[in-house]
Each structure stands twice: as C-alpha cells, then as structure tokens.
Amino acid sequence: MPEGHSVHRIARQFDQHFVGRRVAVSSPQGRFASGAAMIDGHEMIESRAVGKQLFLAFDSGLWMRVHLGLYGAWDFAGEVTVDATLASASGRMGQTNQRGTFLEAYEDSLHSIGAPRRTRLRMAESEQLEEPETEWPPPPIGQVRARLMTEATVADLRGPTACEVIDDAGVARALAKLGPDPLVDRGTAGQRRFVENVRTRSAPIGQLLMDQSVVAGIGNVYRAELLFRAGLSPFLPGRQVPTDVAKALWDDWAKLLKRGVETGQMLTIDGLRGEAYRRALAFRADRHWVYHRTGEPCRRCGTPIAMEIMAGRKLYWCPTCQPG
DNA sequence: TGCCCATGGTAAT
DNA sequence: TTACCCTGGGCAG
Numbered sequence: 001m002p003e004g005h006s007v008h009r010i011a012r013q014f015d016q017h018f019v020g021r022r023v024a025v026s027s028p029q030g031r032f033a034s035g036a037a038m039i040d041g042h043e044m045i046e047s048r049a050v051g052k053q054l055f056l057a058f059d060s061g062l063w064m065r066v067h068l069g070l071y072g073a074w075d076f077a078g079e080v081t082v083d084a085t086l087a088s089a090s091g092r093m094g095q096t097n098q099r100g101t102f103l104e105a106y107e108d109s110l111h112s113i114g115a116p117r118r119t120r121l122r123m124a125e126s127e128q129l130e131e132p133e134t135e136w137p138p139p140p141i142g143q144v145r146a147r148l149m150t151e152a153t154v155a156d157l158r159g160p161t162a163c164e165v166i167d168d169a170g171v172a173r174a175l176a177k178l179g180p181d182p183l184v185d186r187g188t189a190g191q192r193r194f195v196e197n198v199r200t201r202s203a204p205i206g207q208l209l210m211d212q213s214v215v216a217g218i219g220n221v222y223r224a225e226l227l228f229r230a231g232l233s234p235f236l237p238g239r240q241v242p243t244d245v246a247k248a249l250w251d252d253w254a255k256l257l258k259r260g261v262e263t264g265q266m267l268t269i270d271g272l273r274g275e276a277y278r279r280a281l282a283f284r285a286d287r288h289w290v291y292h293r294t295g296e297p298c299r300r301c302g303t304p305i306a307m308e309i310m311a312g313r314k315l316y317w318c319p320t321c322q323p324g
Numbered sequence: 325t326g327c328c329c330a331t332g333g334t335a336a337t
Numbered sequence: 338t339t340a341c342c343c344t345g346g347g348c349a350g
Contacts, residue, residue, distance in 0.1 A: 002331070002332095003331055006331085052332075052333095067332080067333080068332085069332050069333065070330065070331080070332045070333080071330085071332090072332095124331095125330085125331050126331090161332065161333060161334085162333085210332095212332090212333085219331045219332075220330090220331055220332090221331050222331085223331095266331075291331085292330095292331095313332090314330095
C-alpha cells in the first residue's frame with residue numbers, strides 16, 4: 001500500500017493535469033455512482049495530500065476524499081508527468097526480470113524526467129509505466145470505482161478503502177483525525193505536535209509511529225526503517241522517548257518522505273552509489289535495513305533481523321542495533 | 325490454477 | 338484480537 005510519499009506523488013499528478021480543468025466523473029463499477037454525480041462536470045480547484053489521504057476540491061464546494069488502503073491504486077492514462085526515473089525503470093524491470101534490460105530502461109528513463117507525455121502509469125505502492133493505449137478514452141479495465149477524465153488525461157481508481165464526496169466540514173473532520181504531515185505542517189509546528197503526541201502516550205513507539213493520529217503518512221516500511229535508523233527499540237513506551245530523540249525521529253521522517261516524493265521509492269539506506277543505488281531502485285530486497293528481512297543478517301552488525309506481530313502488523317528490528 | 329501474502333483501516337467481538 | 342474489505346504479485350503444484 002502506498003505510504004505517505006505515494007499519495008503526495010498522486011496529488012501532484014492531479015495538481016498538474018486536473019486542477020484548473022473541468023472533470024468528467026463517473027463510476028464504471030457503480031459503487032461511486034451517487035458521489036460521482038455530485039461532482040461530475042465541475043472544475044477541480046485543488047489537490048491536497050495529507051498523510052495517506054487525498055483530497056480533491058471542486059468549484060461546487062465539494063471534495064472527493066480517497067484513501068487507497070491496502071490494495072487501492074490510481075491508473076493514469078493519456079497526458080501524465082513521468083519524473084521518477086526509478087519508477088519507470090523498475091516498472092519495466094518487473095516485466096522483463098533481466099538486469100541488462102533494467103539498465104537500458106534506466107538509461108532510457110533519464111530522458112523523460114519531468115516531461116509530461118502520453119503513456120499509462122499505475123500509481124500505488126510502487127509505480128509502473130505501461131504501454132500507451134491506442135483507444136481514447138481507454139475502456140475501463142476491471143473494477144473501476146471512479147473515473148476522472150479531462151480532455152487529455154484519465155485517472156481510474158480501483159480498490160480503495162475510502163472514496164466519498166464530502167463538504168468543508170467533512171474535510172475538517174477527516175483532518176482532525178490526522179497527526180502532522182511533514183509536507184503539510186512545515187517548520188517546527190509539526191515537529192512540536194509530533195513530540196507531544198509521542199511523549200504523552202504509553203504505547204510503544206513502534207505502535208505510535210503507525211498511529212495516523214500521532215503522525216500521518218508512516219506505514220509499516222517507514223516505521224521499521226525509521227526506528228532502525230534511530231537505533232531505537234520499537235518497544236520503548238512513547239513517554240520514555242527522550243525529547244531530542246523524538247525530535248530527531250520527526251526530522252528523519254521529513255527527510256525520508258521528501259526523498260520518497262522525489263524518487264517514488266522508499267529508499268531508507270543513505271549514501272548508495274552506482275550499482276548499489278540502481279539495485280536498490282530495482283529490487284526491494286536491496287532497499288531496506290530491516291523491513292522484510294526476518295532472519296537475514298543485519299547490514300550493520302550481522303545479528304539476525306527479528307520479527308514479531310505488534311498490533312496486528314509485522315514489526316522488524318535488529319535486537320543489537322535497537323536494544324531495549 | 326489456486327493459495328498466500330501485502331507498504332491499511334474499520335467495525336465487530 | 339479477529340473478520341473483513343478488495344486487488345495483484347509471487348509461488349507451489
């Protein structure tokens with residue numbers, strides 16, 4: 001599922017290709033038919049991401065709120081922005097599964113950074129470039145909950161946890177449930193809220209980082225990786241996390257989120273160069289310190305990475321580097 | 325082909 | 338805690 005960085009990238013696609021345009025909204029699958037009718041034909045005036053939620057504003061005063069959940073995805077077709085070298089390269093990598101082809105795709109993708117072009121792009125937990133369609137508009141494939149269409153671009157939403165039309169008060173209610181997001185709550189205000197949220201709760205920090213009311217946008221990957229980077233035990237109660245450690249956690253999240261939005265990948269190992277960097281882009285197994293590495297040797301100390309279920313989700317950590 | 329798993333979250337128990 | 342929503346990829350057979 002998309003953690004926060006993906007949703008910010010999706011919001012940017014809407015900002016660049018839908019905001020300022022009239023949008024035809026429909027529900028090919030039918031389950032969003034009444035919501036679609038409320039905003040169909042109106043101009044999109046704003047695209048905003050907060051944590052893992054996307055808010056699209058229309059000139060009628062109504063908003064579309066979308067949460068992708070575990071399986072959701074947006075499929076863009078037509079004119080979209082392709083700026084993630086890795087996204088495109090790894091996408092084609094996945095189709096061919098041959099490293100040589102990956103390198104060719106990587107080199108090829110360097111030419112298209114930031115350039116709007118006609119293609120198809122799947123935006124979910126990862127991004128994948130696909131062959132451009134020949135028919136326009138492209139026929140919806142599978143269960144498309146919502147279709148948003150301008151003259152140049154189609155966005156198909158499938159499998160979301162939440163997809164609804166709400167008013168300003170509804171947006172306010174949704175935002176009130178969310179903790180700070182570094183790309184929304186800039187400066188020290190967001191950091192202050194985060195530190196207070198952590199240090200007033202007794203739940204373990206590994207659980208608090210996944211709590212969207214404590215901090216918005218962190219998922220299971222970033223949770224594990226942030227704790228490793230901080231050398232922090234996932235089991236330390238929030239109120240026992242020193243203030244300077246909590247501040248540093250927030251700053252590191254802000255740094256990783258920014259990197260994720262720029263690259264389209266959850267790159268949590270710093271300083272990768274050359275082949276190691278390209279491998280990390282192409283292969284998830286080469287991308288993280290501890291996430292999804294149960295039993296494998298810690299990249300820093302060699303201790304087998306541990307895993308246990310915390311609050312229903314798999315938690316990964318290094319018992320030596322993150323003592324407690 | 326079919327089963328398991330997944331980067332979420334909510335509601336029921 | 339568990340069930341469930343709902344989709345796609347990986348992998349065993």
